[in-house]
Amino acid sequence: MTIKEVCEQYHISPDTLRYYERVGIIPAVHRTKNNIRDYTEQDIGFVENALCMRNAGVPVEMVAQYMRLCQQGDETFLARRDLLREVREGIVKQIEKYQRELERLEYKIRRYDDALVTGKLVWDENETI
Amino acid sequence: MTIKEVCEQYHISPDTLRYYERVGIIPAVHRTKNNIRDYTEQDIGFVENALCMRNAGVPVEMVAQYMRLCQQGDETFLARRDLLREVREGIVKQIEKYQRELERLEYKIRRYDDALVTGKLVWDENETI
């Protein structure tokens, strides 16, 4: 699979894909004899993993750390699981934070909905804007 | 309320607070006669709003846009509400994305939990890492 095909499938740019390889978020991709990247099933798996973790807000350096562990073999199962658990806690916290902000936001939107009818914007106590 | 007190209350740095003022995320803060920032109730309200929106992942420029609308008076209720609705849609999408990645992550963690018992890491079809 060429770099272009992978890009189209995952909606990312070739530059990003090469960048991911450079920083170790994905290991060196298989090449044709002309030195052109030819993504194997396994390479695609690495790309999916990278995108999954990046989408989850995991910093590039942490994904690289995970990949280094993966390449060190079976003794790193525990370290890998712990890293993924850490990532999970981060996402859970982030979702909770977003949900709190979402509530405040919906409250504000309701206030504006009211204001659009009454012509007057009113906040409950503790809210000023 | 001094800049330091506000910082402590909201766990941000004085630099960040001054930066927020500079870029218009919060309007010019009240000053003492010595030109020292002295946050009023209203200023604090602006700070809370800024932090709420930034925590929700809203870009600085969009918060500034919202604040500009707020300072233009009652004719901008509609525009403000629409901006907040847009922000809300963004957060909802982000939460959904995080929840999808969370599921993949929990699957992986379970696989590692198994591997730590059996000594063998096994993926279902479609997963390689």
Place this chain on the structure above:
DNA sequence: ACTTGACTTAGAGTTTACTCCAACCTGTAT
């Protein structure tokens, strides 16, 4: 009077994660 500590400014520097560029190679189509 002098030091200390907390504030002020403008502007430069940093970090993260890309994104672009110039120069080059190579197989296929005209």
Place this chain on the structure above:
DNA sequence: ATACAGGTTGGAGTAAACTCTAAGTCAAGT
């Protein structure tokens, strides 16, 4: 043969959001 489409590299550039620095002001304490 030559143009073109698509790849390659190292390295420079960019955007966003801070974060730091230098130089200065000011009030209080010794």
